[in-house]
Amino acid sequence: MIRDKTAIVGIGTTEYVRDIGRPELQTALEAIRAALDDAGLTATDIDAIFKIETPGEEPNSELEVARNLGVPNLRAWGGAGYGGGAACAPVVHAAMTIATGMADVAVAFRSRNRGSGGRPWARTGARVPGIGAFEIPYGLVGPVQQLALVTRRYMHEYGATSEQFARVAVAQRACASKNPRAYFREPITVDDVISSRMIADPLHLLDCSLETDGACAVIVTSAERARDLKQPPAYIMGVSQGMGPRHYMMSGLIYKENPFDFPTIYAARDVYAMAEIGPNDVDVALFYDVFSAMVLWQLEAFGFCEPGEAGAFVEEGRIDWPDGDLPVNTHGGSLSEAYVHGFNHILEGVRQIRGTADCQVKDASIALVAAAAVVPSSALVLRR
């Protein structure tokens, strides 16, 4: 019903910098206009808008975006929740909306001043509501601390090492060094990562994503219309969202019997089923990499190796570009290109399908894009 019915036909971004000096609404508009230009469409073609949401920091409503672009009418809109878990979800909803005939041309975007706007956890109040009441008073406050706790248990259960996590950061930086958009382009070594400042043991500074400002947008339309537009379409073969049972986010995973029963495992199963493919069909993977260890969890969730084997997979160079059999985050990812809640990974998936990536995977015909593993998640499969 959705498979191959829609395509990404335009991509656009702003620059990725520490302090972009403009509000998120403005950078959203810039990225969307760039994506429309790329597609050869105009704002009058748009009739749907979808975006990523994070509670408490959403100045960029669909109506403000539509009004400021001059969109004549919106027939569908919505925000997908849970931050990085929603990395792919606006495109999931766009594909669903267009495949069912509710709209013809959808914008999906993320705009975030995460570099200049401060850290969300720094605004923690004197009294902590919700489940955080059982975590934050003990000093488990920010995402890096939360996932450090999960990472340490993963190392214990599966024998993964800091050197293996470092290999992820090194491989992605090597790609970023060829990407003019990337925030960090200086190549690094495993030693650089291991000897970088400890942030939350066992995660070092260079295991952590950037804190940048920027916006990204894509245009989705029907496969039929896509064939008449400027760019080669990146057809959307599969879309999914997944949460799994008794889900608690981030460090909350430890409340589950098996903390490694990640939401992304459920998103992986369903996106493969819809696309009618398996891991052997994937030419390039764009994985949510807010911390290096998460890439290992996604390699396992998406069946590129068995649970616990991703460390060795990475160590053998199998995610490296160009020689690995599954190049991962060929733009540099959140560790080196930019942190835009993983939305920049979708744009790289499209570039790979078009054949225009800076680190182009030869003959790439299927790209997998995955959102954060540890929160309610989403995934996409794109094809030529």
Added chain:
Amino acid sequence: MTEQTEMTPQRPLPEITPLTEPFWRAAQSKKLVIQRCAKCDEYQFPPELACTHCGSPDIDWHEVSGRATLYSWTVAHPPMLPYFQERSPWPVVAVELEEGPRMIAGIVETPVDEYEFGMSLVAEFEKISEDVTLVMFRRDG
């Protein structure tokens, strides 16, 4: 909300709600209580409005032994909230209660370099304010 400026390095404390009040009240009298389902008998933590195993709303609070093992930990370094940053490096642990559920907690009287997975722990209670006593753990024996 209490009055707090950004310059006052105050420890963030739990908001106590009708749902969580039994937990915090028990902690004040040095008791650790968690929920258990009357229908499927599963324990659960953190507190919820219903059993997250079977969906039954028929759940109740039960005192547990306070015995646990060390499940995981991290040691946090800056950047952190001011209260913790002033005391960093700051360890946080995850413990597995003898009854099954796991929780995040603080740890006392045990240097980080002595932490071991599965290490036996026992609950302690640290009064922080008039209405908040945090559940801590220390090495058992």
